[in-house]
Amino acid sequence: MSPAREPAAAAEAPAEADAHAEAGPRAGTAEADRPAVAFSAYDSETCSIARTLAVIGDRWTLLVLRDVANGIRRFDELTDHLGVARNVLTRRLAKLTEAGLVSRSAYRVEGARERQEYRLTPAGRELVPILLAFMGWGDRHLAGPDGPPSVATHHDCGAPVRVTVGCDAGHDLGDRPRVSLRPGPGSRRR
Amino acid sequence: MSPAREPAAAAEAPAEADAHAEAGPRAGTAEADRPAVAFSAYDSETCSIARTLAVIGDRWTLLVLRDVANGIRRFDELTDHLGVARNVLTRRLAKLTEAGLVSRSAYRVEGARERQEYRLTPAGRELVPILLAFMGWGDRHLAGPDGPPSVATHHDCGAPVRVTVGCDAGHDLGDRPRVSLRPGPGSRRR
Numbered sequence: 001m002s003p004a005r006e007p008a009a010a011a012e013a014p015a016e017a018d019a020h021a022e023a024g025p026r027a028g029t030a031e032a033d034r035p036a037v038a039f040s041a042y043d044s045e046t047c048s049i050a051r052t053l054a055v056i057g058d059r060w061t062l063l064v065l066r067d068v069a070n071g072i073r074r075f076d077e078l079t080d081h082l083g084v085a086r087n088v089l090t091r092r093l094a095k096l097t098e099a100g101l102v103s104r105s106a107y108r109v110e111g112a113r114e115r116q117e118y119r120l121t122p123a124g125r126e127l128v129p130i131l132l133a134f135m136g137w138g139d140r141h142l143a144g145p146d147g148p149p150s151v152a153t154h155h156d157c158g159a160p161v162r163v164t165v166g167c168d169a170g171h172d173l174g175d176r177p178r179v180s181l182r183p184g185p186g187s188r189r190r
Numbered sequence: 191m192s193p194a195r196e197p198a199a200a201a202e203a204p205a206e207a208d209a210h211a212e213a214g215p216r217a218g219t220a221e222a223d224r225p226a227v228a229f230s231a232y233d234s235e236t237c238s239i240a241r242t243l244a245v246i247g248d249r250w251t252l253l254v255l256r257d258v259a260n261g262i263r264r265f266d267e268l269t270d271h272l273g274v275a276r277n278v279l280t281r282r283l284a285k286l287t288e289a290g291l292v293s294r295s296a297y298r299v300e301g302a303r304e305r306q307e308y309r310l311t312p313a314g315r316e317l318v319p320i321l322l323a324f325m326g327w328g329d330r331h332l333a334g335p336d337g338p339p340s341v342a343t344h345h346d347c348g349a350p351v352r353v354t355v356g357c358d359a360g361h362d363l364g365d366r367p368r369v370s371l372r373p374g375p376g377s378r379r380r
Contacts, residue, residue, distance in 0.1 A: 044253070
């Protein structure tokens with residue numbers, strides 16, 4: 001998202017959302033003291049979602065990250081598991097390495113030449129919540145009668161893990177969070 | 191992710207992670223009573239991440255969802271804000287509508303023909319945590335000295351919003367969650 005004060009995902013309250021977009025702040029709401037700025041007035045690319053998507057916003061890249069996060073670290077194992085073309089995997093791994101999300105280290109199987117294996121860097125490990133958010137949505141909407149293909153658990157205690165959206169006032173925003181955006185220090189008007 | 195018991199994102203503990211992958215469960219850990227199943231033994235596509243990516247796993251689709259979530263609902267407004275080609279936007283909106291993530295409704299500006307506008311459905315609104323996860327990562331890693339382009343706040347109370355990973359035992363797993371996967375009811379061996 002980018003700077004704006006529109007409620008994200010206000011599909012169930014279209015009249016209200018339109019009022020925000022077209023009529024400015026409404027007196028008597030928490031919004032009233034914030035500036036009325038249409039999301040469309042801000043540059044689409046000056047946005048943390050757009051920037052993150054520019055680095056990891058394609059299917060193969062996210063599947064490679066999923067596999068590397070789950071201990072599939074070697075080129076041939078990745079091509080075998082993912083069914084991805086070798087040239088595609090090479091490009092994705094190069095981009096992830098350049099971006100500092102994956103690191104390479106050498107290994108050697110006896111009798112073979114030295115090869116590389118791939119691990120998430122600390123910045124790459126911070127992508128795990130994104131992967132878990134994808135997983136949670138798929139579990140709820142696409143698992144079908146068989147149920148979820150896998151269960152994510154806390155490595156330290158074994159309890160099931162979930163992604164939640166909360167606010168600094170302590171509210172849990174639930175599965176369909178109602179979120180507003182306001183311009184941050186790095187915002188840019190079009 | 192898919193069924194496996196590898197710690198996700200165990201980059202900082204490679205020796206430990208390798209022990210999991212190659213030597214099976216270690217006695218005396220929380221892992222020891224769970225089956226040792228390599229992630230690579232399970233079908234890559236029978237996975238809630240892969241399934242979700244098949245629906246929304248490309249940059250334009252996620253940017254369209256971002257914009258629609260933020261009140262940009264009309265075709266011409268979307269092309270103007272995103273700078274996306276009309277045929278690309280048409281395809282993305284058709285796919286999102288078919289998938290039940292976006293709904294269409296008619297509107298008419300005086301003197302013009304009837305047009306469509308787009309809103310998130312309830313299932314589409316459940317994608318907002320994914321968008322917020324992308325945003326949080328970008329804010330931390332790509333915002334630069336200017337700071338975040340925008341601040342997400344709870345629509346009801348105005349407090350800043352964040353995505354967190356927690357477990358059912360009440361632990362906050364932090365920004366680099368250590369997560370294990372185990373096969374769920376819908377798992378499929380290769």
